[in-house]
């Protein structure tokens with residue numbers, strides 16, 4: 417596949433940063449080798465006194481993996497991007513230099529703010545609308561603000577510079593393929609939508625358990641915690657795709673309208689001792705590796721009382737979902753890595769007399785990255801045909817050929833904001849979690865403890881991880 421992007425120059429502010437080297441450049445590399453970034457010039461900027469050669473070396477090293485796997489044309493394209501790349505030393509918070517740089521580049525330019533959030537905000541505030549050339553796209557990383565009010569103020573700053581559909585608020589968690597897998601499952605299958613409501617669904621859990629601990633990111637994480645880091649942004653987005661009303665099209669307007677409507681109907685209700693839980697890991701072992709007590713990790717201030725595991729119960733007050741708990745949970749240093757949504761159906765209203773065994777409610781599990789589907793159904797068990805047993809139908813779904821940040825960049829470069837978080841949604845996600853953050857800061861909800869490598873504090877988890885499946889289907893074939 418080859419294509420010309422609508423953006424001519426990708427300007428990365430924060431060229432020396434972790435995000436740029438570890439995620440952005442490798443994501444871009446696959447776009448380049450697949451011919452989807454033809455004609456793009458890469459420009460780096462930062463406060464470091466780097467030479468052009470040092471920036472090019474960084475690009476080459478981040479491109480190395482993709483280059484190894486690429487054919488000759490792909491290798492040549494990657495080398496071309498690195499050879500043409502330029503670097504500019506700029507203090508983006510000073511009045512003038514960023515606007516000057518922006519004006520000197522071939523447009524349209526996409527400006528990627530790979531900077532600490534407060535620096536990104538300040539950089540945007542230094543820009544005057546008259547200094548931002550038409551067609552410029554602004555790419556903002558998470559966290560977008562730190563409250564509904566600060567997100568609103570940042571939205572106003574950005575809105576003065578470029579139109580809303582030129583602002584990309586990045587949520588890299590759900591790639592395009594995953595979002596479309598959820599939407600395809602829900603809206604291209606007639607048997608599901610009629611039961612996708614409070615009449616048939618008892619609860620929905622959205623779980624992102626990491627086995628990783630801090631991995632040297634205490635400076636960021638100890639100020640954020642699991643609720644801000646994962647639930648406020650990513651898990652609320654997944655919840656929205658699982659719960660939205662059927663859109664007329666999957667174009668950005670219809671889809672983002674549906675997401676915004678759903679989130680406006682969502683809240684976490686007090687008392688927060690009933691609707692939320694928080695926990696912090698103690699010393700333990702994950703995957704054979706010793707993990708220290710969170711409070712003793714380098715760079716952690718235990719007085720901040722930062723949670724490493726958070727669980728909240730969201731209520732969606734609309735006709736479809738009233739009364740169905742949406743449980744969102746995410747945490748670090750857990751024994752089993754999980755990234756899935758679990759939809760639990762009500763039990764049957766009447767099990768015909770004569771059946772023995774357990775009638776376990778049907779569960780549908782949607783796994784994210786790799787994308788999978790598992791459906792638990794009750795069937796006759798082995799041996800006694802009157803005895804019920806559970807079988808699991810298992811499907812492996814197609815994955816994208818791009819890395820998550822490749823999908824983010826593809827949206828930016830082609831001018832498709834489908835996967836970007838819209839202004840109202842960014843504010844609403846803060847509005848939903850703010851009362852909880854306040855209650856936790858006031859110590860209203862106790863901090864539970866769990867050993868690193870365990871499944872979390874005693875009694876927390878409703879649905880255990882999936883068991884090995886008994887029947888499987890891979891997309892396009894059945895076995």
Ligand code: NDP
Nearest residue numbers: 430431432433434435462463464507508530531533557558
């Ligand atoms: P880093 O601290 O690693 O990098 C920040 C970059 O900003 C550095 O290149 C730094 O350059 C530059 N910078 C800081 N101040 C200025 C300034 N005044 N003018 C110009 N450049 C400046 O941060 P990350 O890369 O980790 O994160 C960047 C953003 O991405 C954050 O918003 C973060 O929340 C988000 N993010 C990060 C992820 C990750 O895994 N790293 C994942 C998801 C989101 P210098 O060192 O020269 O000052």
